[in-house]
Amino acid sequence: SSGINAEYGERNSNFLGMNEGDELVCNLSVFSEDQKQRHKLLAKQKLPLLLESFNDYENGVKLVFKDDKGEEEGALNVIKEFTSLESLCCPFLKFDFGSGEDGKIVL
Numbered sequence: 001s002s003g004i005n006a007e008y009g010e011r012n013s014n015f016l017g018m019n020e021g022d023e024l025v026c027n028l029s030v031f032s033e034d035q036k037q038r039h040k041l042l043a044k045q046k047l048p049l050l051l052e053s054f055n056d057y058e059n060g061v062k063l064v065f066k067d068d069k070g071e072e073e074g075a076l077n078v079i080k081e082f083t084s085l086e087s088l089c090c091p092f093l094k095f096d097f098g099s100g101e102d103g104k105i106v107l
Contacts, residue, residue, distance in 0.1 A: 075105055
């Protein structure tokens with residue numbers, strides 16, 4: 001649901017503790033209709049505006065977001081809400097938050 005492609009899934013399935021043949025698939029049926037709409041809004045409209053860089057590593061990805069403290073929702077709140085929803089549909093994902101240089105948010 002958040003853009004994990006088959007190549008990434010295959011490469012990282014061992015890292016995630018999956019067995020051969022297990023599928024790396026998000027389960028969007030866990031969402032209520034409101035959650036589904038909010039997840040879509042965050043993924044398609046809010047997060048892309050905040051994302052500054054994306055790095056793919058052997059054991060995961062690193063996303064760097066600008067912090068827009070002046071905005072009503074705030075970047076950190078948007079990212080936390082998205083990862084909370086994402087954890088429901090993709091329980092195999094693990095998220096770590098941090099802060100980078102210039103107050104940027106690192107996920």
